[in-house]
Each structure stands twice: as C-alpha cells, then as structure tokens.
Amino acid sequence: xxxxxxxxxxxxxxxxxxxxxxxxxxxxxxxxxxxxxxxxxxxxxxxxxxxxxxxxxxxxxxxxxxxxxxxxxxxxxxxxxxxxxxxxxxxxxxxxxxxxxxxxxxxxxxxxxxxxxxxxxxxxxxxxxxxxxxxxxxxxxxxxxxxxxxxxxxxxxxxxxxxxxxxxxxxxxxxxxxxxxxxxxxxxxxxxxxxxxxxxxxxxxxxxxxxxxxxxxxxxxxxxxxxxxxxxxxxxxxxxxxxxxxxxxxxxxxxxxxxxxxxxxxxxxxxxxxxxxxxxxxxxxxxxxxxxxxxxxxxxxxxxxxxxxxxxxxxxxxxxxxxxxxxxxxxxxxxxxxxxxxxxxxxxxxxxxxxxxxxxxxxxxxxxxxxxxxxxxxxxxxxxxxxxxxxxxxxxxxxxxxxxxxxxxxxxxxxxxxxxxxxxxxxxxxxxxxxxxxxxxxxxxxxxxxxxxxxxxxxxxxxxxxxxxxxxxxxxxxxxxxxxxxxxxxxxxxxxxxxxxxxxxxxxxxxxxxxxxxxxxxxxxxxxxxxxxxxxxxxxxxxxxxxxxxxxxxxxxxxxxxxxxxxxxxxxxxxxxxxxxxxxxxxxxxxxxxxxxxxxxxxxxxxxxxxxxxxxxxxxxxxxxxxxxxxxxxxxxxxxxxxxxxxxxxxxxxxxxxxxxxxxxxxxxxxxxxxxxxxxxxxxxxxxxxxxxxxxxxxxxxxxxxxxxxxxxxxxxxxxxxxxxxxxxxxxxxxxxxxxxxxxxxxxxxxxxxxxxxxxxxxxxxxxxxxxxxxxxxxxxxxxxxxxxxxxxxxxxxxxxxxxxxxxxxxxxxxxxxxxxxxxxxxxxxxxxxxxxxxxxxxxxxxxxxx
Numbered sequence: 001x002x003x004x005x006x007x008x009x010x011x012x013x014x015x016x017x018x019x020x021x022x023x024x025x026x027x028x029x030x031x032x033x034x035x036x037x038x039x040x041x042x043x044x045x046x047x048x049x050x051x052x053x054x055x056x057x058x059x060x061x062x063x064x065x066x067x068x069x070x071x072x073x074x075x076x077x078x079x080x081x082x083x084x085x086x087x088x089x090x091x092x093x094x095x096x097x098x099x100x101x102x103x104x105x106x107x108x109x110x111x112x113x114x115x116x117x118x119x120x121x122x123x124x125x126x127x128x129x130x131x132x133x134x135x136x137x138x139x140x141x142x143x144x145x146x147x148x149x150x151x152x153x154x155x156x157x158x159x160x161x162x163x164x165x166x167x168x169x170x171x172x173x174x175x176x177x178x179x180x181x182x183x184x185x186x187x188x189x190x191x192x193x194x195x196x197x198x199x200x201x202x203x204x205x206x207x208x209x210x211x212x213x214x215x216x217x218x219x220x221x222x223x224x225x226x227x228x229x230x231x232x233x234x235x236x237x238x239x240x241x242x243x244x245x246x247x248x249x250x251x252x253x254x255x256x257x258x259x260x261x262x263x264x265x266x267x268x269x270x271x272x273x274x275x276x277x278x279x280x281x282x283x284x285x286x287x288x289x290x291x292x293x294x295x296x297x298x299x300x301x302x303x304x305x306x307x308x309x310x311x312x313x314x315x316x317x318x319x320x321x322x323x324x325x326x327x328x329x330x331x332x333x334x335x336x337x338x339x340x341x342x343x344x345x346x347x348x349x350x351x352x353x354x355x356x357x358x359x360x361x362x363x364x365x366x367x368x369x370x371x372x373x374x375x376x377x378x379x380x381x382x383x384x385x386x387x388x389x390x391x392x393x394x395x396x397x398x399x400x401x402x403x404x405x406x407x408x409x410x411x412x413x414x415x416x417x418x419x420x421x422x423x424x425x426x427x428x429x430x431x432x433x434x435x436x437x438x439x440x441x442x443x444x445x446x447x448x449x450x451x452x453x454x455x456x457x458x459x460x461x462x463x464x465x466x467x468x469x470x471x472x473x474x475x476x477x478x479x480x481x482x483x484x485x486x487x488x489x490x491x492x493x494x495x496x497x498x499x500x501x502x503x504x505x506x507x508x509x510x511x512x513x514x515x516x517x518x519x520x521x522x523x524x525x526x527x528x529x530x531x532x533x534x535x536x537x538x539x540x541x542x543x544x545x546x547x548x549x550x551x552x553x554x555x556x557x558x559x560x561x562x563x564x565x566x567x568x569x570x571x572x573x574x575x576x577x578x579x580x581x582x583x584x585x586x587x588x589x590x591x592x593x594x595x596x597x598x599x600x601x602x603x604x605x606x607x608x609x610x611x612x613x614x615x616x617x618x619x620x621x622x623x624x625x626x627x628x629x630x631x632x633x634x635x636x637x638x639x640x641x642x643x644x645x646x647x648x649x650x651x652x653x654x655x656x657x658x659x660x661x662x663x664x665x666x667x668x669x670x671x672x673x674x675x676x677x678x679x680x681x682x683x684x685x686x687x688x689x690x691x692x693x694x695x696x697x698x699x700x701x702x703x704x705x706x707x708x709x710x711x712x713x714x715x716x717x718x719x720x721x722x723x724x725x726x727x728x729x730x731x732x733x734x735x736x737x738x739x740x741x742x743x744x745x746x747x748x749x750x751x752x753x754x755x756x757x758x759x760x761x762x763x764x765x766x767x768x769x770x771x772x773x774x775x776x777x778x779x780x781x782x783x784x785x786x787x788x789x790x791x792x793x794x795x796x797x798x799x800x801x802x803x804x805x806x807x808x809x810x811x812x813x814x815x816x817x818x819x820x821x822x823x824x825x826x827x828x829x830x831x832x833x834x835x836x837x838x839x840x841x842x843x844x845x846x847x848x849x850x851x
Contacts, residue, residue, distance in 0.1 A: 073099070073101075073102055073183055073184065074098060074102045074106075074168075074181055074182050074183035074184060075096060075097065075098030075099075075102050075103055075106060075119075075122070075181075075182050076096075076097040076098055076179060076180070076181055076182075077094040077095070077096060077097075077119055077123075077179070077180040077182070078094055078095045078097070078174075078177055078178070078179050079092055079093075079094045079095075079149055079177060079178040079179075080095065080177060081093070084146075084149045084150030084151075085145075085146050085149050085150060087146070088140075088142040088143055088146045088272065088274075089142070089272060090146075091115070091120045091123050091124070091145070092149065093117070094119050094120075094178075094180075095119075096118060096119040102182075102183075102184060103118065103122075105184040106122045106125075106126075106167070106182060106184055107121065107122060107125075109122070109125040109126055109129070109161060109167070110122055110124060110125030110126075111125065111230075112124070112125060112128055112228065112229065112230025112231075112232070113125045122182065123141065123142075123145065126141050126159055126167060126169070126182070127140060127141045127142045127229055128228045128229020128230050128271075128301055128302060129141075129159045129160065129161050129162075129167075129228075129229065129300070129301040130159065130160050130299070130300030130301035131144070131157045131158070131159045131169075131300055131301070132157065132158045132159075132160075132300065133155065133156065133157055134156050138299065138300035139157070139300070140229075140274065140298070140300070141157060141159065141169060143274060144157060144169075144171060145171065145180065148171040148172075148173070148178050148180070149178045152173045152178075154170075154171055154172050154173070155169075155170070155171045156168075156169070156170050156171075157169045157170075159301075162234070165184070165185065166185045167182065167183070167184055167185070168181075168182075168183045168185065169181065169182050169183075217237055218237040218238055219237070219238065220237055220239060221239060222239060222306060222307060222308045222309070223236075223237070223239045223240040223243055223259070223292070223305075223306065223307035223308075224236065224237045224239070224240060224304070224305070224306050224307075225237070225240045225304070225305050226299065226302060226303070226304045226305070227267050227302050227303055227304075227305070228301060228302040229271055229301055229302045230302075231264055231267050231268055231271070231302075232253075232256050233252060233253050233256050233257060233258065234253065234302065235249070235253075236249060236252055236257075240252075240307075242286075243259075243285045243286065244257045244259070245286070259283050259292070259294070259307065260281075260283050262279075262281060263294060263296075263305065266279060266294065266296050266305075267296055267302075267303045267305065270296045270297065270298050270303045271298060271302060271303050273298075274298045275298070276295065276296065276297040276298070277295075277296050278293065278294070278295045278296075279293075279294050280292070280293045280294070280310065280314065281294065285309075290309055290311045291309070291310050291311040291313075291314035291315075292307040292308065292309060292310065293307070293308045293310045294306070294307045295307075295308075328349065328351075331349075331351040332351045332352050332353075334351060334353055335353055335437075335438075336353060336435050336436060336437045336438075337350075337351065337353040337354030337355075337356070337357040337358070337435070337436035337437075338350065338351045338353070338354055338433070338434070338435055338436075339354050339433075339434045339436070340427055340431065340432070340433050340434075341370075341371050341401075341427075341431045341432050341433075341434070342427075342429070342430060342431040343401075343429075343430035343431050344370075344431075345370050345371045345372070345398065345401060345431070346368045346369070346370050346371075347365065347368050347369055347370070347371070347374065348368065348431070350365060353436075354436065357420070357436055357438060358378060358383060358436075359381070359383070360377075364377065371397070371398060371432075372394065372398060375394055375397065376394075382415055383414060383415070383416075384412070384414070385412045385413055385414060385415075386415065400424060400432060401431070401432060407424035407425060407426070407432075408424070409421060409422060409423050409424070410422045410424075411439075417440070418438060418440045419438075419439055419440050419443055420436050420437065420438055420439070421436075421437045421439045422434060422435070422436055422437075423435040423437070457478075460478070460480045461480045461481060462480075463480060463482060464482065464564075465482060465562045465563060465564045466479075466480065466482040466483035466485075466486040466487070466562065466563040466564075467479065467480050467482070467483060467560065467561070467562050467563075468480075468483050468503075468560075468561050468562075469554070469558050469559070469560050469561075470500060470524045470558060470559050470561065471557070471558050472524075472525060472527060472557050472558070473525070474499060474500040474501075474521065474524055474525045475496075475497050475498060475499055475500070476495075476496055476497065476498040476499075476500070476503055477496055477497075477558060478496065479495060479496075483563070486547075486563055486565065487506065487507045487510060487563075488509075488510065489506055489507075490506070493506055500521050500524060500525075501521075504517045509542070510541045510542055510543060511539050511541045511542065511547075512542070513539075516537060516539065519535065519537070520535070520537075520549070520551055520561060523535050523551040523553075523559060524551070524559045524561075527557070532553040533553070534550065534551065534552050534553070535550070535551045536548065536549070536550050536551075537549055539563075544567075545565055545567045546565070546566050546567045546570050547563050547564065547565055547566065548563075548564050548566050549561060549562065549563045549564075550562050605638060605641055608634070608638055609635070609638040612631055612634040612635045612638060613635065615627075615631045616628070616631045616632065616635060661703070661704040661707065661784055661785065661809060662704050662705075662706065663702055663703060663704060663809055664702070664703075664704075664705055665700040665701070665702055666700055666701040666702075666703050666704075666705045666708050667700050668694070668698050668699060668700060668701055668733050668740060668742070669694055669695070669696050669697075669698050669733065671705070671708055671709055671712055672692050672694055672712065672731045672733055672742070673692055674709065674712075675709065675712035675713055675715075675716050675731060676690045676691075676692050676716070676731060678713055678716065679716045679717070679720055679729065687725060687726055688720055688723050688725070688726070688727050688728070688729060689727070689728045689729070690716070690720075690728075690729045690730075690731070691728060691729070691730045691731065692730075692731045693730060693731070693732045693733075694731070694732060694733035694734070695733075695734075698733050698734070698735055698740075699735055699740075699807075701740050701805060701807060701809075702807065702808040702809060703785055703805060703809045704781075704784075704785070704809070707781040707784070707785070708781075708805070710777065710781060711742075711777075711778050711781050711782065711803060712731070712742065712744070714775070714777055714778050715744040715775075715778060715801055715803070716729060716731070716744060718775060718801075719744050719745070719746035719748070719799070719801075720746075722746060722748040722749060722799070723746045723747060723748040724747070724748060724749070727746060727747045727748060728746070728747050729744065729745070729746045729747075730743075730744070730745045730746075731743070731744055732744075732745070735807070738806060738807050738808075739787075739804050739805070739806060739807065740804075740805045740806075740807055741802060741803070741804055741805075742802070742803040742805065743800060743801070743802045743803070744800075744801050744803075745798060745799065745800040745801075746798050746799055747797075747798040748798050748799060749795065749796060749798075750793045750794050750795040750796055750797055750798055750799055751791075751793040751795070751799055752795055753795070756791060756793055759775055759791055760775045760776055760778070760779040760789065760791070775801075778801075778803070782803055782804075782805065784809075785805050785806065785809040786805075786806050786809055787803065787804045787805040787806055788804050789801065789802070789803055789804070790802045790804070
C-alpha cells in the first residue's frame with residue numbers, strides 16, 4: 001500500500017509538472033505571436049490587450065505550479081544545460097524547487113559537502129551514503145545522476161542513512177532537461193521504526209547472516225574498516241583498533257583514526273573512480289615499521305578497506321631482489337659471457353663480457369632480440385663459425401629449447417681465429433642460459449703444456465740417471481728406461497701404479513737393506529714439512545756397484561727419486577785422492593828442500609861476500625886493476641845470489657803460510673821515490689829514464705812497509721830489465737775510494753799474449769836474466785795485504801803492472817777500514833799538481849819479452 005501511495009503521489013506530481021510545462025510553452029508561443037501581430041498588423045493595440053490577458057493567465061498558472069511544488073514533501077532539481085557532466089564530481093548548476101521543510105530535512109545530510117549552493121550540497125551529502133537501485137543492487141548517486149544528464153538513463157534509488165532514514169531519489173528526462181526528485185520519507189511521516197525495518201530487509205538481501213559476517217570480520221587477524229563518502233571512519237574491526245591503539249570503536253570514529261594520510265587519499269580515489277585500488281606501502285604499527293597490502297573497494301555510501309601484513313613477504317622479496325642484483329653484478333664481473341633467453345626465446349639478461357666477446361652494440365641488446373635474431377645478426381657480422389647449411393644449424397640451435405635430454409656443450413671456431421666453448425643449461429624460470437668462454441689461450445697453453453710434458457718425458461727418458469716419480473699414495477707414477485735397466489726389472493712389471501713395497505721386492509736382489517728403503521718411503525708418503533725435504537744417500541749393491549740416490553719433493557706433491565751409478569767415479573775419485581796426496585807430499589818435500597838448501601847456501605855465501613868485501617877494502621894489501629875488477633864481479637854475483645836466495649825463502653814462507661805482516665803507516669810518495677832512487681843506483685851504461693808521477697800529499701798506507709817497498713823494487717827491476725836503451729819506466733800512485741793504486745809501466749818489448757796468464761807464476765821467466773820470482777812475490781805480498789794485481793801488455797808497446805792495495809790492510813786482528821780517520825797523513829785532500837822526478841839510468845841493453 002505504501003508503494004502504491006508513493007507511485008500515485010509521484011504520478012500526480014509528474015502530471016502537474018507536465019501541465020505546468022505545457023502551459024508555459026503555450027504562453028510563450030502566444031506572446032511571440034502577439035508581438036509579431038502587433039508589429040505587422042494595424043490591430044496591434046487589440047492584440048496587446050489580449051496578450052496582457054494571456055500573460056496574467058500564465059502568471060496564475062505559474063503561481064499554482066509553485067504552490068504545487070511547495071506542497072511536495074521533497075525537492076526537485078532541474079538541469080537546463082544541454083551538455084553533460086565532465087565527470088561524476090561535476091554536479092552542474094541545477095534549479096531547485098520544493099518546500100522549505102523538505103529543503104531543511106535534506107540539508108541535514110550535507111555536513112560533508114563543500115559546495116556553497118544548497119542543491120549541490122544536498123547532492124554531495126547524499127552521494128556519501130548507500131544507494132540501492134530497483135534491482136536490489138548497490139550503486140552511487142553520483143554515478144546515476146551523471147548517466148541521467150549524459151545519456152538520459154532514468155533511475156530509482158533508495159538511500160539509507162546511518163540514522164535509519166530513507167531517502168528516495170528518482171531521475172527522468174523532460175525533453176532536453178534532466179529532472180531529479182528527492183523525497184525524505186521522514187517528512188511524509190514515515191515512522192523511523194518502519195524505515196529501520198526496511199533497512200534490515202535490504203541488508204538481508206545482501207547476506208543471509210550479516211551479524212555472523214560482521215563478527216567474523218571483527219575477529220579477523222587483518223585490518224578491516226569502512227569509511228563514508230566523505231572519507232570519515234564508520235566502522236573498524238579489532239585488529240584495526242589495536243594497530244592504531246584505539247580503546248574502542250566509538251573513540252576511533254570520534255577521532256576519525258586512519259592508518260596514514262595515504263589511506264585517506266586512497267579512499268578518496270576509490271570513491272571518486274568507483275574502482276578497487278590496491279597498494280603496498282609501509283606504515284608504523286604498534287611502533288614497528290610494517291609493510292601492508294591495502295585493498296580498498298567502493299561500497300554503497302563510501303569505501304571499505306582491508307590491510308594485510310606482508311612484511312615477511314616484502315622482506316623476502318627485497319632480499320630476493322638484492323640477491324638477484326648481486327647475482328647479476330657477479331655475472332657482470334665474470335670473464336665468461338653469459339646470456340639468458342626466456343621461454344619466448346628473447347634475450348632477458350646478458351653480462352658485459354657477453355657484449356665484449358661478440359662486439360655487440362648496447363642499442364641492439366637493449367631491444368631484447370630473439371635468439372634467432374641474435375644468430376642472424378652475428379652471421380651478418382661474419383662472427384659465427386662457417387657452416388655448409390646455416391639454416392639447418394640455426395634450426396638445431398633453436399630446437400634445444402624443446403630438448404629434454406642434457407644439453408650438449410659445443411666448441412665454435414670463429415673466423416677471426418678465436419675458439420669459444422659454449423655451455424648450455426636450462427634456466428629455472430624457463431628458457432636457456434648460455435655461457436661463452438674464450439678458450440683460445442687455454443688451448444694454446446694446453447698445446448704448449450702437452451708439448452712441454454712430451455719434452456720432459458723425452459728428457460727424463462734420455463737421462464743417464466735412473467729416475468722414478470712416486471705419488472703421495474706410494475705408487476710409481478713415472479720411470480725411465482735407465483731405472484728399469486739399473487735395477488734389472490722384469491718386463492712383466494707395470495710401468496706405472498706399482499706400489500712402493502712391490503717395487504722394493506723387485507729391487508731387493510741387488511740391494512736388500514730395508515732400512516734405507518724405509519727412509520726413502522718416508523720421504524715419499526709423509527706429507528709433513530719435515531719429511532718433504534731433499535734426502536741423499538749411498539748404496540753399495542750386491543754386484544759390487546755403488547749408487548748415490550736423491551729424493552726431491554715436487555711442487556704437485558709427488559716425489560722424484562734419482563739413482564746414479566758412481567762406481568767408476570768412486571774409483572777415479574780414489575785415484576785422484578791418492579794423486580793429490582802424492583802431490584801434496586811432493587810439494588811439502590819441495591818446500592822443505594828449498595828451505596833447507598837456502599839456509600845451507602846462505603852461510604857459505606855470507607862468508608864469500610865477507611871475504612870479497614875485505615879484498616875490495618884492500619885490508620890484505622893492494623890489488624892490481626885486474627884483481628880489483630874480479631873482486632867487484634865476485635861481490636856483484638854474490639849480492640845477486642843473496643837476493644835470489646832471499647826471494648826463494650820468501651816464496652817458500654808464503655806458500656807455507658809463515659809470513660806475517662808488520663803493519664805501520666807507509667808514506668807512499670817516499671816509497672815511490674825510494675824505488676826510483678834504487679833504480680838509479682842500479683843503473684849501468686844504458687840510458688833508461690825512471691819517472692815518478694804522484695802527488696806528494698798522496699797520503700799513507702797502513703801496511704807492511706818492507707813488503708810494499710819489496711813490491712815496488714821488484715816491479716821496477718823487472719821493468720828496467722825489459723826496457724830498451726833510451727826507454728822510460730814510470731811510477732804512478734793515486735788514491736781512489738779507500739784503495740791505493742800503484743802503477744809501474746815501461747816502454748819495452750811487452751809480453752806475448754800466451755805468456756801473460758803465467759807471468760806471475762814462480763820460477764817462470766821469458767829470458768835468462770833471473771829465476772822468475774819477482775812477479776810471483778809481488779802477487780803473494782799483494783794478496784797478503786788483501787789487494788790484487790792487474791797486468792796489461794801488448795807486444796812491442798810495453799807493459800803496465802797495476803797494484804791495488806787497500807788503504808788499511810785486511811788482517812784478522814784489524815779489518816780493512818778506508819775511513820778518513822784511519823787514512824793516515826795522506827788522506828785525500830785538495831788535489832795538487834803532480835810532482836815529477838826523472839832519474840836517468842845507464843844500463844846495458846837487454847832484450848827478450850819475458851819477465
């Protein structure tokens with residue numbers, strides 16, 4: 001009955017409004033016609049009177065229509081504009097008709113409205129509530145009004161407010177106009193209890209047991225809530241209240257608690273668009289930062305949201321993303337090229353090495369080419385191996401995506417000379433993973449390694465020594481033919497993988513000392529650093545032969561054992577030892593003989609010398625000229641013999657190691673001058689110049705003065721003896737970095753090249769003027785001082801002998817120290833012009849290249 005009453009009232013209103021519209025249209029036509037008649041006819045005045053009557057009549061009709069609208073319990077909205085709304089939020093500028101009571105009753109629902117016009121505020125306020133259409137489905141008032149204005153689609157809605165009030169809204173078109181009737185049931189006197197009954201009836205249409213549904217949603221572990229069309233909280237479950245630390249639902253509604261500002265914006269977007277929205281974002285829940293998947297869906301009168309805690313999933317996703325990034329970075333640092341093709345056979349990943357190996361442009365790879373396109377591109381660039389039938393080979397490569405067996409590896413020899421190894425495997429996400437390795441250098445190294453191994457095997461095979469290599473397991477890994485022949489191994493014995501004990505059993509017939517074999521085994525099988533040391537030993541075998549063996553650890557953990565037959569070497573060694581002992585005995589006998597003979601000759605020589613000196617002094621009477629000449633010859637020969645005997649004794653003492661140096665400061669310049677004067681005193685009737693070229697402040701030597709002078713005298717005597725008439729003997733001295741260099745040079749005939757190496761040997765001379773001991777003593781005395789002697793000579797151009805003596809002689813008790821504090825008075829100072837002294841000597845000419 002109530003529905004029938006509502007339809008009847010609505011029909012009456014529609015009829016009244018139609019009559020009003022018809023009357024208004026007729027009035028407008030009449031007025032227009034009247035005006036036209038007044039202008040074009042002569043009876044304008046009469047028509048004007050009729051027009052005024054008609055206008056009064058129309059005004060009465062409009063007044064009656066307004067009275068009818070004022071008596072309507074609702075309001076009527078009329079849109080005159082022909083264009084439709086831009087979106088659902090565009091309400092336009094409708095005209096408002098209705099009683100003040102109805103207007104006031106509807107404005108109480110516009111608290112959330114923001115517009116200034118009353119009609120728009122009503123529409124905005126009611127759009128936030130649930131709306132049920134004639135079919136029982138839920139929709140929104142804004143959507144229905146927008147369709148009416150844009151498409152002329154009529155509608156009939158029932159809006160229920162939280163207070164239990166029902167608002168009935170109908171929309172129709174009247175010509176080009178859109179008309180909406182809004183009726184507040186409470187204005188018509190409908191009891192609130194009846195309205196709540198209808199609300200409950202409507203909710204029962206939605207669900208059979210809404211209370212159980214709400215109870216279940218309230219106890220859900222996830223957050224659930226509902227907001228109105230204005231974005232205000234209307235309901236929330238216990239999880240939502242706990243997350244926002246609200247004491248009760250009423251407190252949460254009063255404070256309009258929201259997860260965050262973004263949730264309010266998300267709700268507004270859902271309400272405006274009418275589309276479900278899902279977002280994942282982080283929010284602070286009970287003091288912790290948690291990741292929430294928030295799903296908001298439009299519902300009648302607002303929006304409902306559900307938030308599920310996905311922190312663990314997001315953490316795992318982030319970890320997986322970081323791991324994937326790290327995996328990609330790791331692949332980017334590999335030297336091998338890696339390419340991943342997805343199930344659609346398109347490139348989904350590649351590392352830098354892949355692009356470098358094939359020389360591919362970044363733009364080409366960025367387009368994610370297919371596997372077939374990549375092969376074609378490489379073929380165009382002439383980078384693929386040559387194939388007689390490229391199409392067939394390409395088809396075989398692409399068929400690997402469907403292959404179920406293990407994917408094969410391949411070697412590609414590129415036209416440019418490189419060799420690539422291609423490893424294929426199935427990707428866990430589908431498709432193929434290809435690894436390209438440039439093994440050009442590896443193959444070259446392998447070839448060189450194999451050649452080196454072959455050379456080593458050939459070298460070991462051709463060694464005279466018997467060689468065997470054992471692993472840490474004690475088994476034979478390698479042996480040469482000499483090993484087999486030395487130990488007389490049988491042909492049935494394998495060449496490799498023979499246990500050490502089995503090999504020892506085969507060798508025991510020649511050497512049965514198990515102790516020695518055990519020591520060799522310890523060096524082979526014991527991996528400790530103490531055992532991994534080189535070990536040497538000897539073997540005397542049962543056949544009388546003698547062997548020496550050596551165990552040497554190899555870098556790869558194996559051990560090399562080498563055997564050498566030293567039987568003949570031992571015999572030669574014994575013979576050489578006997579011969580050396582005989583030589584030493586003979587040398588001792590020679591030294592002892594020289595010493596004894598020298599001592600025995602010195603005493604009678606002194607007697608002869610004494611007697612000759614007495615005769616020369618004419619103590620026994622005068623001598624004639626012939627006698628005086630003979631006595632002088634006796635004295636000269638005696639002195640030469642005495643010098644020779646002294647030299648022989650010195651050589652013998654040096655060889656016996658009985659010479660001790662008496663060290664003191666030696667004035668080098670004085671020693672050079674004294675040697676020159678000695679040469680002058682020995683001058684004969686030949687003219688030989690002796691020149692000293694040295695700085696008088698050259699300094700001193702800490703050496704044996706007697707031996708230094710003896711060195712200079714022997715060198716000067718030797719130079720004079722081999723100088724031609726008119727020749728020059730030069731004595732030079734210079735100090736260089738803690739070393740005193742004394743040089744004696746002559747312009748004689750020089751020394752043949754084949755004699756120079758033996759010039760300092762004892763008892764060797766190139767002429768018949770001496771025993772050949774001068775230079776030998778020079779070298780011996782220089783060696784005693786820690787110095788060395790150098791000889792330079794060219795036949796026909798003279799000889800230069802250079803003596804290098806340390807400034808301080810190296811003795812066991814006093815080490816050599818060329819420091820300035822020990823350099824003596826002749827320390828290097830400011831260089832001065834060398835002083836030169838010439839001594840002209842007369843001496844019989846003597847030839848011969850020897851010394």
